[in-house]
Amino acid sequence: MKPVIESRSVTKKYQIAGNLPAGYRTLRESLSSWFRPAGNRKEFTALDEVSFDVLPGERWGIIGENGAGKTTLLKIIARITPPTKGSLVVRGRVASLLEVGTGFHPELTGRENIFLNGSILGLSRREIQGKFDEIVAFSEVENFLDTPVKHYSTGMWARLAFSVAAHLEPEILLVDEVLSVGDADFQDKSLRKMSDVSEQGRTILFVSHNMPAVRRLCTRCLWIGRGKIRRTGTPDEVIDAYRSTVRDDSPGFADLASVERRRGTQEIRLARIELKNRGGETTGTYAIGDDLNIHLFLEPRRPLKKVKIIVGIEEPGGERLCTMYENDSGFSLKDVSLPVHVSLGIGDLRFCPGRYLVTVLLCSEIFNYTCDVYDDPGACIGFTMVNNCVTNRALMRQGGLLYLTPRWEFHGERP
Amino acid sequence: MSRIEYEITRPRWTRFNVREWWEYRELFWFLAWRDVKVKYKQTLLGIGWAVLQPLALMILFSVFWKWVIRVDTGVPYPVFVYSGLIFWGLFASGAGNAGGSMIDHANIIKKVYFPRIIIPASAVLVSLLDFAVTLVLYVALIVFYGVKIHPPVFLGCFALGLLMTVFAALGCGFFFAAANIRYRDVRYAIPFLLQLLFFATPVVFPLSVVRSEALAFVLSLNPMAAAIHVARAGISVESMNWQLVATGLAASVLIFLGGLALFNRNEIDCADIL
Secondary structure, three states: OOOOEEEEEEEEEEEEEOOEEOOOEOHHHHHHHHOOOHHHOEEEEEEEEEEEEEOOOOEEEEEOOOOOOHHHHHHHHOOOOOOOEEEEEEEOOEEEHHHOOOOOOOOOEHHHHHHHHHHHOOOOHHHHHHHHHHHHHHHOOHHHOOOEHHHOOHHHHHHHHHHHHHOOOOOEEEEEOOOOOOOHHHHHHHHHHHHHHHHOOOEEEEEOOOHHHHHHHOOEEEEEEOOEEEEEEOHHHHHHHHHHHOOOOOOOEEEOOOOOOOEOOOOEEEEEEEEEOOOOOEOOEEEOOOOEEEEEEEEEOOOEEEEEEEEEEEOOOOOEEEEEEHHHHOOOEEEEOOOEEEEEEEOOOOEOOEEEEEEEEEEOOOEOOEOOEEEEEEEEEEEEEEOOOOOOOOOOHHHOOEOOOOOOOOOOOOO | OOOOEEEEOOOOOOOOOHHHHHHOHHHHHHHHHHHHHHHOOOOOOOOHHHHHHHHHHHHHHHHHHHHOOOOOOOOOHHHHHHHHHHHHHHHHHHHHHHHHHHHHOHHHHOOOOOOOOHHHHHHHHHHHHHHHHHHHHHHHHHHHOOOOOOHHHHHHHHHHHHHHHHHHHHHHHHHHHHHHHHEOHHHHHHHHHHHHHHHOOOOOOOHHHOOOHHHHHHHHHOHHHHHHHHHHHOOOOOOOOHHHHHHHHHHHHHHHHHHHHHHHHHHOOHHHHO
């Protein structure tokens, strides 16, 4: 069988001038750069000699850290940006779920947008006409077909956009989970669409940080690190190899005061976070059974009546292990006007060996399921659980993320 | 299994994939259709705006002409100036819209592949549709002022002038669009440049007022001077200046090809730059 995608030494380089990507500059900057030595220009290699073959019907998961080049690879396959060197042969129509709603115009009606969007995504007029009823039925917006989409709710807009994309019937489907942020409903729909598509024997390339989803959906896995292929193989072996290299180099504290780009009003911010063990030492390494004390240093910009603190623990695949609200433990933080120091202690850690991330969210009182987010620095620090020989068997993460030692009892023989 | 098969490499800018442009003609129509629809949505006058602009300018210039300067134009001045204004309008709005089109469509460009040339080209098509609407008034003016025309000559001159205008608008549009991808300065320079060019084009005055030979030569390099001259030859008694037409035609074709080449060269990386 001929591969549907043959990638041969695909390389992509970007020129970086200061903080801006090359090209995006004014004429004046360009003129002045002619008088600067050429060595001043920095180059960034997003993809470095990437070669692989994808066979028809395979479902590839593409994993790697942020900025590793996963999205660049999809963009090259979708022909949005050309490789700097190397070549790719693609056999079949490519569509991607990152194009949902591309070209939608708020002033046009739903009907008009279906035609326009379909045409941008590469469908001919006749194909759109053929599938029109199906698209409309799937989107559930029949009654508003002749209403400009600016009057649509966000949900209606998304449903209409998704149903056009879902009816493309490409031979090769590209899905970038990283780009379809936020909307859980949409992510769910993308995943469902992917399994539908794969049942029809089409090929899928799926960029994701969601390791369980990659394990569940994919037949092959490609791990990209710093623009290079680190490993290809079955999802299980590649994901395990990827996880084993995500090493802990966290010293157990992080200064966040200088981190500028974060969500929230910043009326109060997390300036520093420290992880301490039972002995009060700041460290990023913990063994099963240890205590973990999370110390938060908060700096308000204005006096606040009440600050809610929500701390979560995640594994690097994005799966949440727990979420802890301050009021669950009967704690509350009121009338904050000066910098404060708060800590929470978790006794007897039971997480399996591996790396974990701590997320923090500061917000106002939750009312009607909504609140004002003050500060959301996200996963701001990591820690590593190590095996301190609590058991002589190897603790694999496939066996679950918790290591529990329950009380076992023998209740006698029952004839 | 689909028969679609293609190789993705860094394209060479000298490669003009005309067959692919043809395959994407539907999208070309769709984009123009969308722009026309959107442009006149929720407007009272709708497409009437296309006529209103040259009409207002025609009245303004006619009044000005009557009271201030008087040069024989051969035909009633309103018809004369209107014919120049609509051709100039087609060129200026076509080139101007095409120039900004790549930035306006950045979100599509960054998400979907299609031959990028479609975008500035469809911007010119939108102006062409506006132009078609203004012709209604043109014909009405000719009838109203009783301008004697010889239909085959009129249509022939009109078609040649239109062709030159479209070539010039596409060429300048490609050029502006390509420059705009890289340098945002261009966006501010375009209206200014077009304004300058307006005064260097015999739109509101006949060519005959230009007495200096040197100036006449410079004017002949401006394809719009020739295009408007040709289009007017169909209505006025002014004789056809074949030398001007030849240089103008050559200039418009050269601008078209040059703009196309420059655009092709710059669109390769546009998704990374925009």
